[in-house]
Each structure stands twice: as structure tokens, then as C-alpha cells.
Amino acid sequence: MSIIKPIVISWSKDRKLYNSLKRIIGFYPGNISLYKLAFTYKSSSTESNTNSAGNNERLEFLGDAVINTVIAEHLFKVYPYRDEGFLTEMRAKLVSRNQLNKLGLKLGLDYYLHENNESRSKSICGDVFEALVGAIYLDKGIKGAKRFMIDRIMKIHVDLDEMEAIEFNFKGKIIDWCQKRKKEIEFKVLEERGQGQNTLFKIQVFIDNEGFGIAESRSKKRAEQRAAEATQETLQSDD
Numbered sequence: 010m011s012i013i014k015p016i017v018i019s020w021s022k023d024r025k026l027y028n029s030l031k032r033i034i035g036f037y038p039g040n041i042s043l044y045k046l047a048f049t050y051k052s053s054s055t056e057s058n059t060n061s062a063g064n065n066e067r068l069e070f071l072g073d074a075v076i077n078t079v080i081a082e083h084l085f086k087v088y089p090y091r092d093e094g095f096l097t098e099m100r101a102k103l104v105s106r107n108q109l110n111k112l113g114l115k116l117g118l119d120y121y122l123h124e125n126n127e128s129r130s131k132s133i134c135g136d137v138f139e140a141l142v143g144a145i146y147l148d149k150g151i152k153g154a155k156r157f158m159i160d161r162i163m164k165i166h167v168d169l170d171e172m173e174a175i176e177f178n179f180k181g182k183i184i185d186w187c188q189k190r191k192k193e194i195e196f197k198v199l200e201e202r203g204q205g206q207n208t209l210f211k212i213q214v215f216i217d218n219e220g221f222g223i224a225e226s227r228s229k230k231r232a233e234q235r236a237a238e239a240t241q242e243t244l245q246s247d248d
Contacts, residue, residue, distance in 0.1 A: 026044070026045070033116050033117070035157060035161050036153070040148050043068070043144040046065055046144065048065070048118070048121045048137060049063070065137065066140075068140035069137075069139045070143070071142075071143035071146060072142035072146070073226065073227070074227060075142050075146045075151070076142050077104055077227075079159070080103050080104060082155075083158075084100055099169075099173065102177045105179075105238060106135050106239065107135075109134075110135040110138075112135075112166060113133075115166055119133070132239070142157065179235075180196070180237040182241060183214065183240055186244070195215045196214055196215075197213050198211070199211045199213050199223070206227065209225055209226070209227055210225065210226060210228070210229045211223065211224075212224055212225075212229070221239070221244075222236040222237065222238065222239025222241075223236060224238075
């Protein structure tokens with residue numbers, strides 16, 4: 010009885026969130042607290058709980074790794090005769106900050122955020138999407154994460170033929186932009202955390218010694234691409 014009672018109370022209290030998540034991810038969540046944490050953006054954490062344990066940053070980190078793994082396996086199966094270069098570029102397109110932001114908006118994740126600041130980062134929906142996947146992984150395991158990513162995302166919201174046609178090289182575009190304007194550009198490693206495959210790279214783009222986009226990833230190349238993408242968005246908004 011001591012095990013069942015809390016679950017019944019939680020269901021009654023969070024019925025609306027349970028039903029909403031069922032519509033989004035395709036199944037009822039088990040540990041609802043994980044999903045609440047996924048929707049708690051770092052800028053909305055209380056003063057007494059501003060460390061990473063009180064917001065979705067850790068889930069975002071985990072979700073990023075899970076998404077990349079699931080997408081890599083999916084592409085490996087869908088394109089049995091394509092080389093590593095093609096698969097790498099396709100994965101990069103599918104996990105780009107812009108793509109994850111679009112997916113987060115399509116799912117309406119911004120509605121559930123514990124953050125209503127209009128000046129919040131443009132990448133917030135992509136961050137929350139990653140955190141949601143991290144929550145699903147911890148709640149339902151890799152099978153649940155795959156089910157969500159393949160059945161609810163890839164089959165419904167992603168057109169692989171369309172993704173193939175997209176030109177993707179944010180780093181190259183930013184370098185060309187700087188060369189045409191005779192500006193110096195540098196992709197600086199601000200921080201490296203962890204070891205081996207678990208190393209997390211934090212990269213920032215500097216143009217004429219002025220700091221622009223910042224991004225983190227377990228892949229240094231992907232972090233550079235994301236930082237370049239963020240820089241491109243900043244430059245376009247300043248035009």
C-alpha cells in the first residue's frame with residue numbers, strides 16, 4: 010500500500026500533464042518528476058535551486074547524446090549503401106540547433122515551459138526537446154527513447170529527402186563571410202570536461218576578437234557547427 014498510494018496521488022494531481030505528455034510522446038510517462046524537470050529551464054530555477062540539479066541542463070546533456078545515437082542508428086539502417094561522410098552530414102542536419110528548435114515548436118514544448126520571459130534564447134525549444142528525450146530515456150530506457158524519436162518524430166515531422174537537399178555547413182559559411190569582409194575568425198575551445206568519448210567541448214566563435222555564438226557537444230566538430238549556426242543567427246538579426 011505504501012508503494013501504490015503515492016502513484017495514485019501523483020496521477021490525480023498531474024492528470025493534465027500526464028494526458029498532454031501522452032499526446033506528445035505517444036505513451037504515458039512513469040516518473041512525472043523527470044518531465045517536470047525537463048520543462049524547467051535554467052533561467053526559471055529558484056534562487057535556492059540554481060544549480061544544474063534544479064533545472065533541465067543535465068537532462069539536456071543526456072538527451073543530446075541519446076538523440077545522436079538514435080539518429081545515427083536510424084540513418085545507418087535507412088541508407089545501407091551510403092558512406093560515412095554522407096551519414097555524418099545527414100545526422101548533423103537532423104540534430105542541428107535550428108532543426109531541434111523547429112521540432113520543439115512543432116510539439117508545442119514552449120507551452121509547458123516554466124519560463125515566460127519573452128527575451129529568452131531562441132534555442133530554448135531545442136534545449137527543452139533534448140531535455141525531454143533525456144527524461145524519456147531515464148523513464149523508459151533506450152527502447153522508449155527510440156520509440157519516441159522514430160515513431161513520433163522521424164515518421165511524422167521529418168522528410169529525409171528534403172533534409173538531403175538542404176545545404177549544411179554553417180562553419181564554412183561563417184568562414185566565407187569573414188573572408189569576404191577581411192575579418193579574422195577563431196573557433197576557441199572555452200572548456201573541455203570529462204575524458205574520452207564523454208568529453209564535452211564548449212566552443213565559442215570570435216570575429217575580430219569579439220565573442221559570438223557558443224555551443225557545447227561531445228563532438229568538437231558538432232560544437233563548432235552549432236556555434237557557427239548561432240553566430241549566423243546573430244549576424245542575420247543584426248542586419
